[in-house]
Structure formats: C-alpha cells, structure tokens
Amino acid sequence: MKAHNIYYLEEKKYAVSRLVFLVILTFLSFVLFERTGTQIISELFFSSIMLGGLVFISLLHYAFIVRYPHRLIGYRKSLLIILDIIVLTLLVSIYGQYGIYFLPFYAWIVMVSGSRFGLGYFYISIITVAVAEVSLLFYSPYWLEHYDILLAFAIATFLLPLSFLKDTIRIHESNEQLSQELSTTEVDANTDTLTGIANRKVYKEEMKKALKSREFFALFFIDLNKFKDINDTYGHDAGDEVLREVTRRLNNCLGEEDFLARLGGDEFVIISKKKKVFLPKFVKKIEDEVVGQHKVDAVTVNISLSIGISMCPDDNKTEMLLSKYADEAMYAAKKKRGTYHVFYKDIAPPELEGADIY
Numbered sequence: 001m002k003a004h005n006i007y008y009l010e011e012k013k014y015a016v017s018r019l020v021f022l023v024i025l026t027f028l029s030f031v032l033f034e035r036t037g038t039q040i041i042s043e044l045f046f047s048s049i050m051l052g053g054l055v056f057i058s059l060l061h062y063a064f065i066v067r068y069p070h071r072l073i074g075y076r077k078s079l080l081i082i083l084d085i086i087v088l089t090l091l092v093s094i095y096g097q098y099g100i101y102f103l104p105f106y107a108w109i110v111m112v113s114g115s116r117f118g119l120g121y122f123y124i125s126i127i128t129v130a131v132a133e134v135s136l137l138f139y140s141p142y143w144l145e146h147y148d149i150l151l152a153f154a155i156a157t158f159l160l161p162l163s164f165l166k167d168t169i170r171i172h173e174s175n176e177q178l179s180q181e182l183s184t185t186e187v188d189a190n191t192d193t194l195t196g197i198a199n200r201k202v203y204k205e206e207m208k209k210a211l212k213s214r215e216f217f218a219l220f221f222i223d224l225n226k227f228k229d230i231n232d233t234y235g236h237d238a239g240d241e242v243l244r245e246v247t248r249r250l251n252n253c254l255g256e257e258d259f260l261a262r263l264g265g266d267e268f269v270i271i272s273k274k275k276k277v278f279l280p281k282f283v284k285k286i287e288d289e290v291v292g293q294h295k296v297d298a299v300t301v302n303i304s305l306s307i308g309i310s311m312c313p314d315d316n317k318t319e320m321l322l323s324k325y326a327d328e329a330m331y332a333a334k335k336k337r338g339t340y341h342v343f344y345k346d347i348a349p350p351e352l353e354g355a356d357i358y
Contacts, residue, residue, distance in 0.1 A: 008069055010116040011077065015062045022058055026051040054087055077117045081125050084109055089132040096142040103153040106133070110161040119169060122161070129157055192262040194240055195247040203261035203269055207319050210271055211312065218279055218311045220270035221326040222250075222286075225304040225334065227266040234299055241296045242303060249289045253282070276311065283307060283341050291340060306333040307341035315344050 061080060064071075088106065092099035106129050114122030133154045136143040143150050192199045198206070210217045224246065231239040243266065250260055250268060259271040274282055291304050308330025310322045325344040333342040 008065070008073075012062075012065060014112065014116045015058065015065060019055065019058045019062060022051060022055045026055055050087060050090065054083070057083065077113075077121055078124055081109065081113050081117070081121060082128050085125070085128045085132050089136060093136060093140040093143070096140075097146075099143075100149065100153075103150075103157075106153070106157040107160045110157065111164060114161065126158065126161070130154075133157070195244055195262050197247055197251070198259070198261040200261065200263050203259075203263065203271075204319075206259050206261070206271055207322075210273075211317065211319060215273060216276065216312065216314075218270075218272045218274070218276075218309055219322050219326045220268075220272065220283075221308040221323075221330040222268040222270065223306050223330055223334070224266035225306055230301055234296075234301065238296055238299060238301070242294075242301060245294060245296055246290055246303065246305075250286065253286045253289050276314075279309070279311075283309070287340050305340060306330050308333055308344065309341060310344040315348070 061076065064076065085106070088102055088109070092102045095102070110122065110125045110129060113125040133150060136150060137147055138144075190199060190202045191197070207219075224242075227239065227242070230242055243262075246268070247260075247262070250270070254260055254270070255272075255274065257273040261269050263269055272279070272282060286307065287305075293300050293302050308326045308328065310316065310325035310329060312322055315325050316322050325348075329342040329344040329347060332347050333339055336342065
C-alpha cells in the first residue's frame with residue numbers, strides 16, 4: 001500500500017518541483033558554457049556536469065520514494081538536504097564573486113526542509129549550512145577575503161528561517177495532525193471494523209499481487225457452519241464475539257506469507273503461498289484450531305467451518321475462476337459429512353483436469 005502520510009505527499013511534491021528546478025538550472029549552465037570565454041569555461045563545465053549528476057540522483061530519489069514510500073524515510077530526506085547543501089557550497093566556491101547569487105539558496109533550503117520534511121530536518125539543514133559556510137572560509141580564498149559578505153548572508157540565512165520558526169512549528173503540528181487523520185482514514189478503509197483484519201478491498205489487491213507474481217498460491221474460502229443458529233440462539237453480540245474468536249484462531253495458524261481477510265458475514269479468505277506438499281498439514285492445523293466447542297463470553301458454542309481450496313496455477317490463473325472454484329469446493333465441503341475441507345482438484349470435471357485455462 002502506498003503511504004498517505006502528509007510528509008510523504010509533501011516529499012513527493014518537493015521532489016517534482018526540485019527536479020524541474022534542477023533541469024532548468026542545468027540547461028542554463030550549459031547555455032552559459034557555450035557562450036562564455038575560456039577564463040571560466042572549466043568552472044562552468046564542472047558545474048554543468050555536477051548539476052546534471054544531481055538531476056540523475058533526483059530522478060533516482062523520485063523513483064525510490066514512489067516505489068518504496070515506507071523505506072529509509074529519515075535517511076533519504078537527510079541525504080537529500082545534505083547533498084543539496086554540499087552541491088550549493090561547491091557552486092558558491094567555484095564561481096567566486098558570482099557565487100553570491102547562490103547564497104540566498106541556503107535560506108531557501110532551510111525553510112523548505114522545515115515546511116516539507118518536518119521540524120527535525122529544519123534543524124539538520126541549519127547545522128549543515130553552518131558547517132558549509134564555515135568550510136567556505138577555510139577552503140575558498142575568495143570567500144576568506146570577502147568574509148564580511150559571507151557573514152552577512154550567513155546571518156540572514158539563520159535569522160530569516162528563525163523568524164518563521166513559529167510558522168514552521170505550526171505547519172509541523174498541522175502536518176502531524178493531518179498525517180494521523182490520513183492514517184486513521186486509511187486503516188478504516190482497509191480494515192474490517194469487527195475483527196480488525198483486512199477487508200474485501202484489500203483482499204482484491206492481494207489477489208492481484210499474487211497473480212502478478214506468477215508464483216504458486218492456494219486460495220481458501222472459509223464459511224462458518226450454522227452461524228445463523230448461533231445468532232438466533234445466543235444473540236448477535238455473541239455472534240460477533242464468535243467471529244472475533246474465529247479470527248484469533250485463524251491468525252494463530254498463519255505463517256509470515258499467509259494473508260487473511262474477512263469478506264463479510266461469516267465468510268473469510270486466506271491466500272497462502274505455502275508449498276503444495278504442506279497444504280494438507282496447514283488445513284489440518286486450521287481445523288484443529290477452530291473446530292470444536294469454545295467458550296464465548298458466558299456461553300459455550302459449537303464452531304465448525306467449511307473450507308474450499310483452489311490453487312494457482314494448477315486449477316486456473318484468473319481471479320474470477322479461482323474464486324469460483326474455491327467457492328464450489330467450499331459448498332462441496334458443506335454437503336460432505338465428516339469433512340471440513342475440499343480441494344477443487346478433487347471435484348473438478350474430468351475434462352478440466354490438467355487444463356491450462358486462462
């Protein structure tokens with residue numbers, strides 16, 4: 001699932017605007033490179049190559065945050081800030097007297113990092129800028145000689161963002177609140193409210209992922225037997241507790257790569273990537289864990305289930321038919337006394353055995 005944290009959305013927006021800005025700046029540097037005399041041609045060439053490299057890194061950064069929104073969040077943001085400040089410092093040093101035109105970007109980086117990435121990155125950028133500007137005094141003869149200009153911009157770089165610190169904190173608090181609201185909304189949209197597991201919407205997404213991976217998996221359709229009798233006898237509150245208890249017991253059976261969702265009512269679904277040879281043992285574990293008499297609240301209820309299992313690619317390779325076959329196997333299990341599960345392959349028409357159906 002994609003991240004919907006407000007800081008992720010801001011980071012994505014910033015990555016796009018930053019990339020556009022760098023492309024324009026790189027293009028202008030190459031134009032200047034073609035029209036400038038030989039006295040600073042090497043500096044322009046070096047800065048053009050450096051900006052071009054930064055554009056490439058920005059493309060990688062954007063691709064990474066889109067593909068892996070939850071990974072290395074702190075590292076990638078900190079690296080981007082530090083990299084921008086390092087490149088900016090090199091440009092200021094290379095261009096000497098013309099580097100003055102780049103100095104305002106220090107304040108811009110500090111302010112944007114605070115508003116787009118969060119308050120912690122505001123402080124990281126302030127510290128990095130301080131180190132960068134001190135480095136200019138030590139390693140750039142021009143800026144050592146004109147330390148008064150650099151000092152004036154350094155003061156402005158700190159005072160300007162600090163004057164907006166209250167607004168930055170307010171934006172940070174607002175973003176935190178929005179992130180929490182978005183996170184809650186996302187959980188509500190993807191979670192079954194009664195049992196706390198994934199809902200039908202997430203199941204559909206997981207099915208698409210499983211089919212796209214082209215790896216073997218088994219689809220389990222699970223239905224509680226005589227659940228209506230439990231509701232009619234003990235009330236819907238007891239029925240809800242039974243569903244929660246069954247969910248807990250099903251969860252106890254799952255491995256790391258197994259997926260569980262509630263489709264609605266008393267229907268559950270499992271997508272398991274266990275090897276085919278381990279499926280009978282897995283089914284037996286589910287039956288032993290769930291089937292039997294269980295104390296729910298103040299009453300003891302008899303819980304049993306019917307499980308229908310289809311396999312990809314053995315039975316089919318499409319979501320529609322895999323679901324249909326698992327459903328048919330589940331109803332076959334309901335009709336078969338003394339049996340709680342049926343594999344579709346055991347009831348498939350002879351003409352479909354071994355067929356490669358798409």
